[in-house]
Amino acid sequence: MRIVFMGTPDFSVPTLESLIGSRHSVVGVVTQPDKPKGRGKAVAMSPVKECALEHGIPVYQPVRAREESFLLAMRELAPDVMVVIAFGQILPQELLDIPRYGCVNIHASLLPKYRGASPIQWAVLNGDEETGITTMQMAAGMDTGDILEMERIRLDKKETGGSLFERLSLLGGSLILSTLDGFEAGTLVPQPQDDAQATYVKKIPKSMGEIDWSADAALIERLVRGLNPWPSAFTCVGGKLLKIWEADVEEEIPEEIGQRKPGTVLEASGAALRVVTGRGVLRIKSLQLEGKKRMDSAAFLRGYPLEAGERLGTR
Numbered sequence: 001m002r003i004v005f006m007g008t009p010d011f012s013v014p015t016l017e018s019l020i021g022s023r024h025s026v027v028g029v030v031t032q033p034d035k036p037k038g039r040g041k042a043v044a045m046s047p048v049k050e051c052a053l054e055h056g057i058p059v060y061q062p063v064r065a066r067e068e069s070f071l072l073a074m075r076e077l078a079p080d081v082m083v084v085i086a087f088g089q090i091l092p093q094e095l096l097d098i099p100r101y102g103c104v105n106i107h108a109s110l111l112p113k114y115r116g117a118s119p120i121q122w123a124v125l126n127g128d129e130e131t132g133i134t135t136m137q138m139a140a141g142m143d144t145g146d147i148l149e150m151e152r153i154r155l156d157k158k159e160t161g162g163s164l165f166e167r168l169s170l171l172g173g174s175l176i177l178s179t180l181d182g183f184e185a186g187t188l189v190p191q192p193q194d195d196a197q198a199t200y201v202k203k204i205p206k207s208m209g210e211i212d213w214s215a216d217a218a219l220i221e222r223l224v225r226g227l228n229p230w231p232s233a234f235t236c237v238g239g240k241l242l243k244i245w246e247a248d249v250e251e252e253i254p255e256e257i258g259q260r261k262p263g264t265v266l267e268a269s270g271a272a273l274r275v276v277t278g279r280g281v282l283r284i285k286s287l288q289l290e291g292k293k294r295m296d297s298a299a300f301l302r303g304y305p306l307e308a309g310e311r312l313g314t315r
Helices: 010-020 047-054 068-077 119-125 161-185 217-226 297-303
Strands: 002-007 025-030 035-037 042-044 081-085 103-107 130-137 147-154 233-237 240-249 265-269 272-276 281-289
Touching: 002 010, 002 047, 002 068, 010 025, 010 047, 010 081, 010 161, 025 047, 025 068, 081 161, 103 161, 119 130, 119 161, 119 217, 130 161, 147 161, 217 233, 217 240, 217 281, 272 297, 281 297
Parallel strands: 002 025, 002 081, 081 103
Antiparallel strands: 035 042, 103 130, 130 147, 233 240, 240 281, 265 272, 272 281
């Protein structure tokens, strides 16, 4: 097949590499325009563009996917299919109609659950036992097209947003090859999504990472994992930002909690940093004080004299 690939972040790269290494021909790659990045604001290419250039594949970077010059270029490429994964723009119907087999989206959830921008994080935040990858025939709506194929995986007990990102990224590269084989063999049976079961998840803002200590310890622990590595769960201590990178929920609720308010440090000695929550105790294992490196709780307590009875989250 002649394939046009559309994607932008590092999540998309394993799928592009899988297609490049297959019997198919990637005749063009479409990605977002180069943007300033970092403190120096130097213009940077997307990871997908870097991969495409390494393999000598023509790159297209429309500001808007509905630009007539871009649509003309895609018609001239005459792709059999367009493969889309985390591209970052809504595609117009004129573009969806160009390929013989249409446009196939690779989405990091088991649709119709978690349509939208942050399905990976929400699978962890909600404590889901499984998630997966869906290939979908693209339609004009947001992740509303017919389902082509799915592959499921179980979440590990300590799954983070970052670890799930890596696993699903690799999974997409294998599933798309199966879907393309199905197109050619005529064996795919598209399944309409049940819109009544759909959930939408928006892009996660940094502010979502602020820990509400009045919540259950289990919910806070999932927040820590789901927002690792970005934007990270955080609180404050002594007027400084404190990121929490790893934590455990204590199974038993100790009597020593008494009437202590959520956010109160229950113990801060040796390697033990235990904090009262709205229900239960959170044992913090890895954290990072503003301006410092990430460290385990023992190293942190040696350098920062936190005392039992102090409260986190108060500015």
